[in-house]
Amino acid sequence: TVASAQAVYAERHRYLQQRPDTGQILDSVWSIPGQASPALNMGEIAPGKRANLNLWNLKHPALWPATDALRALIMGNAGAALNNVMVNGQWKTRGDHGFHAQILQSNAYTNAQQEASERLSALLLRCGL
Numbered sequence: 001t002v003a004s005a006q007a008v009y010a011e012r013h014r015y016l017q018q019r020p021d022t023g024q025i026l027d028s029v030w031s032i033p034g035q036a037s038p039a040l041n042m043g044e045i046a047p048g049k050r051a052n053l054n055l056w057n058l059k060h061p062a063l064w065p066a067t068d069a070l071r072a073l074i075m076g077n078a079g080a081a082l083n084n085v086m087v088n089g090q091w092k093t094r095g096d097h098g099f100h101a102q103i104l105q106s107n108a109y110t111n112a113q114q115e116a117s118e119r120l121s122a123l124l125l126r127c128g129l
Helices: 003-015 022-036 067-075 099-104 107-126
Strands: 054-055 082-085
Touching: 003 067
Parallel strands: none
Antiparallel strands: 054 082
């Protein structure tokens, strides 16, 4: 909803106005998950830890001009600029084709989209629409 989007923007703006430095921001992203669940073996980038990383294209129009990369990621709609994701040390895409393109072209996504479309058609039919 518009109200939800405004609330998200207001929270991002409030966070940005606090002016945490880069170290504080990265520390909150990296350390809080590890502190919350130490058994998960995460919260820092180190050998033997679970490596979950995102690779962003700062030249993508969704973030441009990313003269302040952290501001662009915090305040922008950065999803489209996500190029790659590593989960548990495994890259989820191959090459430089972009994360979104590989998901949208995958068999799993195509099958899920087809099933969802069929369910929507059946629902609309039941509703008489």
